[in-house]
Amino acid sequence: MDGILLGILFALIAYGMALQWGVMNIINIAQGDLVILGGYIAYFMYLYGIHPAWGVIVSPIVMYFVGIGIYKLVINKVVDRDLFISILATFGISILFMQLMNFAFGADVVLANSGYGTTMLFDNSVTLPNSKIFAAVISIVFAIGLVVYMKKSKLGRAIRATAQNARAAKILGVDTEKVYAATFGINAALCGVAGALISITFTIHPYMGLPYTIRSFMIVIVAGLGNLPGVALSGMGLGVFEEFADYILGTEFRIGSVFLLLVLILVYRRFKLSKKREYLK
Amino acid sequence: MKNNLILYAAILIFGLVAPFIFPAFKVQLSILCVLIILSITWNIQGGEMGYNSFGNILFYGLGMYLCASVQVGMFFPLAEWTESGGEKTFVHTPAQFFQGFGVGLAVAAIVPTIVAGLIGYSILGLRGHYFAICTLGLGVAAGEISGGIEIIGAGQGFTTPPFPKVGSLEARGEFFYFCSFAVLVLTFIAVKSIYSTRFKLVLNAIRDNEDKAEAMGIQTMKYKIIGWMISAFFCGLAGGIMGGLVGYIDSTDVAFDGREMGVFMVLMAILGGKGTLWGPIIGATIFHIFKEGFWTFFLGWQYVALGVLIVVIVIYFPEGLMGWLREKYPEKFGEVIDEKDRKAQVELK
Secondary structure, three states: OHHHHHHHHHHHHHHHHHHHHHHHOOOOOOHHHHHHHHHHHHHHHHHOOOOHHHHHHHHHHHHHHHHHHHHHHHHHHHOOOOHHHHHHHHHHHHHHHHHHHHHHHOOOOEOOOOOOOEEEEOOOOEEEEHHHHHHHHHHHHHHHHHHHHHHHOHHHHHHHHHHHOHHHHHHOOOOHHHHHHHHHHHHHHHHHHHHHHHHHHOOEOHHHHHHHHHHHHHHHHHHOOOOHHHHHHHHHHHHHHHHHHHHHHOHHHHHHHHHHHHHHHHHHHHHHHHOOOOOOO | OHHHHHHHHHHHHHHHHHHHHOHHHHHHHHHHHHHHHHHHHHHHHHHHHOOOOOOOHHHHHHHHHHHHHHHHHOOOOHHHHHOOOHHHHOOOOHHHHHHHHHHHHHHHHHHHHHHHHHHHHHHOOOOHHHHHHHHHHHHHHHHHHHOOOOOOOHHHOEEOOOOOOEOOEOOHHHHHHHHHHHHHHHHHHHHHHHHOOHHHHHHHHHHHOHHHHHHOOOOHHHHHHHHHHHHHHHHHHHHHHHHHHHOEEOHHHHHOOOOOHHHHHHHHHHHHOOOOOOHHHHHHHHHHHHHHHHHHHOOOOHHHHHHHHHHHHHHHOOOHHHHHHHHHOHHHHOOOOOHHHHHHHHHHO
């Protein structure tokens, strides 16, 4: 049960990653750090006595502008370049954020306590913290909202057009520069939502970013770009897998098993494709 | 050619006398040697082959753990050693220490090479960013998993055998310096001789267009695996020496330190100019001096500086120092440029 709820959160982050991967062809290593930053925003509101659930609204707004800032400073210079350059550049941002957060918020593991109780199901055999249900519901709402927005709005259409063919979109009068910035902003906002929810349901720590990046990358490569049901499903699958790995192998191997699973999935796909003499690229 | 010989001789002599001229910097110089080895080896696939790996740290950490484990395990029970305080009950005699270290280094070089060969076929079939992310995952996974294994110290770390005193002579710094310098010279000679063969041309062909290279009848997979194995060999050696030098191995902070060492080697090669022989060496030297300055004066802010540095280097110097020099003084690199053409280009700019 925990795994599925966790998976829904992962899927939200992964959707942001798929969005910018599809549109800008950039893999953002700093994705996880944006999530953690979003979490800290909610945590701060909690510290100042505001209910952390409001963080779900405030954090994406703040994160949207953070995302735009990062785009303007760094990403727009690497957008058309070699992929490796963008990976390395976002890696640099990731290290930078990690350390700045460490300075600003300290290296403690923190949790924004929402004060929600727990629900007992099936004659008390399953306990379910209400905060997790809240997180799952909110992330589903945001995911559906985003899909509708991408389908219906003008900006959503522009984003999809740019993803299909940036040059053609430009010729047809789409301001691709603006679309890129908006995409990055939306992605950061999604990370903000997910981060706020994570800080309510689990714990956050400045150095926990990279595993989230890897998880979302994994979900995207399993599900494929722009396949939302797939993203949700593989997110839940990953969540369940993690809970099992935690239970069977022990907590110290939890992160390790996630990274190992990534390697195994990539290798599996590589062998599957090599039968057709193709390769992942 | 003659100039080159003089240059090499000068560097060699400088390397041999450096620990006596700058006795206070012996450890720093040894670390510099290790950094140069790492950036040269990264350059073999990152620069020449076009396979940007974040995972070479895997071989480095593997070498580190193996060297220390063998050095201890040859004479004492390993599990008792790594229990807290165990290193105080067992003491290596000088003969045991050097014997163990020698065998440990050999193991540290050979096992990562074999590992690279074994996983090479699976991993090197990935291309572009899939390869980069996959190797990143590999490095982090290795760190996390080794942090959970009890016999090599798990989360509390592994203290390597302390350097024995021979009589009243305390030569720890010199010993590790000459070890790392010898490996550096070995690496340089090996890589230089490799770069003058057909092998390097094949690697470059893979970098420029792998499909075409394959269509020309080159067994690209074979060459890629060999290239990776060469890197792994020297990475393992460097790791083994570094383990002894630091004296303490922690799974995520020293051995599989993807956040520091794993990025450093990429950064150094890029800073100096990837795909050149001298680029990684120059890059590593500059980087090390810069880093030590920062680490000393801006304690606590080093990662912030590192993050900014990565972004700046990557955005503004993707070709590196050698690339910049090459653009500025093409004659020195044996490139002949038509004067008229050059003027036209300058005017265009």
